[in-house]
Amino acid sequence: MAFGFIKKVFSFGKKEAVEQPAEDEVLPPLNFDALEALKPTEETPVALETPVAVETPAVPVEEPKPEPAPERPSAPPVVPEPKPAEQPVPVEPAPQPAPEEEPKPEPAPEVPVVEPEKPAEQPAPAPSPVEPAPAPAEVPLPPAEPSTPELPEEVPVQPAPVPAEPPLEVPVRDEVAPQPEVAAEAEPAPAIPLPLEGRVAAQRPGGVAESSDATQFEATQAPSTAETTPSGPSDHLPPEGGEDAQPSPVAQKPAAGKVTVQKKVEQKAEIVEAAAPAPRQSWFQRLRQGLSRSSKELSGNIAGIFTKRKLDEDTLQDLEDVLIRADLGVETALRVTDALAASRYGKDVSDHEVRSIMAVEVEKVLKPVALPLELDLSHKPHVILVVGVNGTGKTTTIGKLAAKLTEGGLSVMLAAGDTFRAAAIEQLKIWGERTKSPVIASKLGADAAGLAYDAFEKAKEAGSDVLIIDTAGRLQNKAELMAELEKIVRVLGKLDPEAPHTVLQTVDATTGQNALNQVEIFRNIAGVNGLVMTKLDGTARGGILVAIAAKHKLPVYFIGVGEQVDDLEPFSASDFAKAIAGVA
Numbered sequence: 001m002a003f004g005f006i007k008k009v010f011s012f013g014k015k016e017a018v019e020q021p022a023e024d025e026v027l028p029p030l031n032f033d034a035l036e037a038l039k040p041t042e043e044t045p046v047a048l049e050t051p052v053a054v055e056t057p058a059v060p061v062e063e064p065k066p067e068p069a070p071e072r073p074s075a076p077p078v079v080p081e082p083k084p085a086e087q088p089v090p091v092e093p094a095p096q097p098a099p100e101e102e103p104k105p106e107p108a109p110e111v112p113v114v115e116p117e118k119p120a121e122q123p124a125p126a127p128s129p130v131e132p133a134p135a136p137a138e139v140p141l142p143p144a145e146p147s148t149p150e151l152p153e154e155v156p157v158q159p160a161p162v163p164a165e166p167p168l169e170v171p172v173r174d175e176v177a178p179q180p181e182v183a184a185e186a187e188p189a190p191a192i193p194l195p196l197e198g199r200v201a202a203q204r205p206g207g208v209a210e211s212s213d214a215t216q217f218e219a220t221q222a223p224s225t226a227e228t229t230p231s232g233p234s235d236h237l238p239p240e241g242g243e244d245a246q247p248s249p250v251a252q253k254p255a256a257g258k259v260t261v262q263k264k265v266e267q268k269a270e271i272v273e274a275a276a277p278a279p280r281q282s283w284f285q286r287l288r289q290g291l292s293r294s295s296k297e298l299s300g301n302i303a304g305i306f307t308k309r310k311l312d313e314d315t316l317q318d319l320e321d322v323l324i325r326a327d328l329g330v331e332t333a334l335r336v337t338d339a340l341a342a343s344r345y346g347k348d349v350s351d352h353e354v355r356s357i358m359a360v361e362v363e364k365v366l367k368p369v370a371l372p373l374e375l376d377l378s379h380k381p382h383v384i385l386v387v388g389v390n391g392t393g394k395t396t397t398i399g400k401l402a403a404k405l406t407e408g409g410l411s412v413m414l415a416a417g418d419t420f421r422a423a424a425i426e427q428l429k430i431w432g433e434r435t436k437s438p439v440i441a442s443k444l445g446a447d448a449a450g451l452a453y454d455a456f457e458k459a460k461e462a463g464s465d466v467l468i469i470d471t472a473g474r475l476q477n478k479a480e481l482m483a484e485l486e487k488i489v490r491v492l493g494k495l496d497p498e499a500p501h502t503v504l505q506t507v508d509a510t511t512g513q514n515a516l517n518q519v520e521i522f523r524n525i526a527g528v529n530g531l532v533m534t535k536l537d538g539t540a541r542g543g544i545l546v547a548i549a550a551k552h553k554l555p556v557y558f559i560g561v562g563e564q565v566d567d568l569e570p571f572s573a574s575d576f577a578k579a580i581a582g583v584a
């Protein structure tokens with residue numbers, strides 16, 4: 001029994017704590033010295049049991065077994081006492097904390113919001129360097145040093161140890177770690193962040209400033225400032241600081257006028273060339289990989305039709321069905337079958353020939369909508385309103401787009417207009433930190449239109465090039481959503497009749513046919529004039545993009561094939577058509 005307990009404790013990395021009590025117990029039996037020299041183990045158990053009532057350590061040792069089995073209650077009443085009195089209780093809670101902590105790590109990916117908040121608080125104790133002690137208060141530290149008295153606290157921490165080994169060193173920072181990683185990705189464009197950091201640095205009351213420190217500070221500080229929406233934002237974008245902080249050539253701002261946003265801001269092409277090339281897979285490779293499910297299913301079905309069969313009415317009908325089932329839409333399906341029939345009717349046709357013709361026809365459908373996003377910088381700022389159903393990738397797309405713009409030397413301000421979800425607000429703040437873009441946010445449930453108006457004013461004051469406004473997308477309450485979006489558009493128009501200058505809708509490719517309706521709805525509600533197709537990676541329904549293009553004929557500016565900051569690329573009709581058709 002006792003051994004079992006000790007082992008458990010060891011596993012938590014608290015040998016010291018346990019061993020001590022064990023030794024203490026052994027000490028009393030020292031009276032038997034000579035005799036017991038050989039049987040230390042056997043004695044201990046005896047000693048443990050005897051002193052049970054008196055010596056607390058002995059009790060806890062036995063309880064560990066009872067832990068899993070509350071069966072112990074049957075054991076001598078003595079046992080139950082020690083539990084409540086001592087740590088045995090905490091030992092059991094240990095498993096409890098495990099579930100508690102797990103939820104944290106899990107939400108981490110989805111709701112990094114929690115993480116940023118923690119760091120946000122830490123910065124306060126930022127003087128941490130001076131007070132490493134307060135940090136222990138966080139719990140993680142105690143487990144390492146403290147022994148018995150802290151066991152209860154340690155217990156909850158122990159569950160973490162498993163994943164916690166890293167946290168042991170810098171638990172909180174670990175959570176923030178992901179941010180530095182992102183920052184690292186953004187680093188490729190070293191010159192850009194510099195000026196931006198300069199801005200943020202200027203915002204800091206204390207003027208702390210090294211790049212690395214700055215990053216950490218911003219990660220925590222930014223959110224807080226964003227919360228102080230009313231005054232904060234303006235402070236965030238001191239045009240002076242921004243320009244001063246742009247010592248690097250890359251930081252040069254594009255002249256007023258129209259710029260094209262593709263892989264980078266077009267007007268910055270010369271400077272962008274200096275940026276280090278990404279070592280990752282080529283865009284087309286990633287696109288092919290992302291659409292592999294769509295193309296494989298399609299290719300498999302096509303191959304099934306044309307194996308040892310001539311092209312006739314039946315095969316054409318079968319092909320049409322396959323294309324429609326692949327979400328390409330009736331119009332495109334007919335285009336493909338017509339084109340195929342025109343040149344190959346009555347002949348043997350290989351599936352590869354069919355897919356090649358399909359790629360050509362799909363490209364024809366997509367070509368008209370594969371347009372680059374153009375920003376009119378004569379507007380200060382050019383306002384981009386991002387709409388779409390919840391979860392379609394609005395916030396993520398805003399972050400990716402902000403990264404492109406800031407890397408291109410443009411100053412960007414973000415507005416957390418989805419005031420219905422705290423997570424959405426926090427998520428945008430994180431993107432703001434990553435892209436060094438000020439975020440205007442307000443309390444949960446605040447009037448989104450009021451926030452948009454406020455953000456527009458602040459962006460004007462700050463001289464921002466672009467203002468990107470996030471919005472809620474609660475289609476489940478269509479009337480309310482419609483009223484809110486209409487109000488946002490109306491309010492923005494008071495400051496600039498032409499605003500919002502771009503209304504982007506994010507469309508989740510995994511949605512399938514319902515995406516067609518979503519575009520219809522948001523187009524009518526918010527005047528959508530451009531699309532971003534997200535989550536094309538890993539879906540078998542990528543063909544829906546073709547159906548949307550054929551039906552709505554709205555520009556598709558970008559497509560998303562992942563959650564990373566660089567997983568947003570300008571839409572290429574040719575690349576997409578080849579990728580989904582599975583031809584080189």
Ligand SMILES: Nc1nc2c(ncn2[C@@H]2O[C@H](COP(=O)(O)OP(=O)(O)OP(=O)(O)O)[C@@H](O)[C@H]2O)c(=O)[nH]1
Nearest residue numbers: 390391392393394395396424534535560561562563
């Ligand atoms: N695989 C993949 N995931 C994506 C892509 N774009 C966004 N996501 C993920 O989709 C989820 C929802 O994205 P959000 O940006 O929060 O979507 P949203 O529309 O802002 O959602 P709400 O905040 O609820 O309105 C997140 O987990 C994103 O990481 C993409 O292109 N590919």
